[in-house]
Amino acid sequence: MSALPRRIAHLDMDAFYASVELLRYPQLRGLPVVIGGGRRPADEELLAAHGADALHEIPVAAFPRLRDYVGRGVITTATYAARSFGVGSAMGLMKAAKLCPDAILLPVDFDQYRHYSRLFKAEIRQLAPVMEDRGVDEVYIDFGAAEGGQEEGGRVLAARLQAAILAATGLTCSIGVAPNKLLAKMASEFNKPNGISLLHETDLEAAIWPLPCRKINGIGPKTDDRLQAFGIATIGELAARAPEWLREHFGNSYGAWLHEAAQGRDERPVQGHGEPVSISRETTFGRDLHAVHDKAELGAIFTRLCERLAADLERKGYVGRTIGIKIRYDNFKTATRDHSVECHTADARTIRALAGQCLKRVPLDRRLRLLGVRVGSLARPGQQAVADSLPERQQPGLFDGWA
DNA sequence: TCTGGGGTCCTTTTCCTT
DNA sequence: TCTGAAGGAAAAGGACCC
Secondary structure, three states: OOOOOOOEEEEEEOOHHHHHHHHHOHHHOOOOEEEEOOOOOOHHHHHHHHOOOOHHHOOHHHOOEHHHOOOOOEEEEEOHHHHOOOOOOOOEHHHHHHHOOOOEEEOOOHHHHHHHHHHHHHHHHHHOOOEEEOOOOEEEEEHHHOOOOOHHHHHHHHHHHHHHHHHHHOOOEEEEEEOOHHHHHHHOOOOOOOOEEEOOHHHHHHHHOOOEHHHOOOOOHHHHHHHHHOOOOEHHHHHHOOHHHHHHHHOHHHHHHHHHHHOOOOOOOOOOOOOOOEEEEEEEEEEEEOOOOOHHHHHHHHHHHHHHHHHHHHHHOOEEEEEEEEEEEOOOOEEEEEEEEEEEEOOHHHHHHHHHHHHOOOOOOOOEEEEEEEEEEEEOOOOOOOHHHOOOOOOOOOOOOOO
16 A cells, blocks of 8 residues: 555546637637538638638628538537537537537637647646646546645645646646546546546545446447446446446456446556557548449549558658558448558558558448548558568459559 | 547457467 | 367457547
């Protein structure tokens, strides 16, 4: 036993994408705004189109409405005003347009979100050096390794972090501090937005057990359905099941984990550094495409994906030796194929050649809605090029034209 | 009905070698 | 050459997350 209990924080930016957008377009505050789909015009284009000198001067009436949207796409996030109409994340844009036709539609702008992501994480590192990146808008922080992390159970450092992030970015965040990552993650949701929640081991029964199982990070819709079928709705009900019973019904590994999670136990450390396992690019087409009838179009998309992927690898400084493809058919079934070679590569043409081989191993008789290319088994450059391990002759086939 | 674009991790299946 | 077992690695699929 260590002298002090572990204190780990989970920090979650409040409605991150929407908040970043509202920093840029304060005139949209309070209005139903939906973010998703499409490509965003450059700021200069926008300003010129509306004769404005600054983004906040663009009149609200000039923004596109959901009702005018044509095509595929889903909502990435929505403001609370939009959510009150019943629209929300992952909903198709066409469906959302029926529920709230007047909502303003903003295309996602990952460059902006990444920019603010870097800003707030830099602030955190100044105050707490051991930080684990969990995506663009959230992190875990080891409060035990930071000055003031144990004061008032973590409240002092949490407040300091919030103040620093607000000053640097104008954005608010919510922080949960708990004995481990599992509980910290749940705690950060207790008091949103701009909240701080402190959780101790003794709070398990009162604060965690009444919650639905779905609140546990790692229990998704499928598992939740199965649990419900057994009459298990809350974490407390899950905790009451014997570990043997859980292992029997959910497998040795997952069943044991379910038991531990329900007891609020989690020994995972905060990992200060992390290397990616794979890097990929994928795209959903505007309409479903057929391998034969839309050969030229598919070929061009495929090449473009490989080029963008190669550029990503180059920019991030990786090479990989497992090249894979992913396709999604018009019935939403997904197939993947991959292939590992001896030498690492980040070369677009090599990736395309190897991914093309993978494509030949998957049925292409129905229409496709999505195509993706992936590179795994990553390493830092320095290895030999992979060109000499390419197959000498491609198998003749129906789809040679683009694959 | 509609379901994006990244990712990670785990389990199961398949393939290869001995 | 065939057959089968065993074990490991790679491939494939699925669940989950933001």
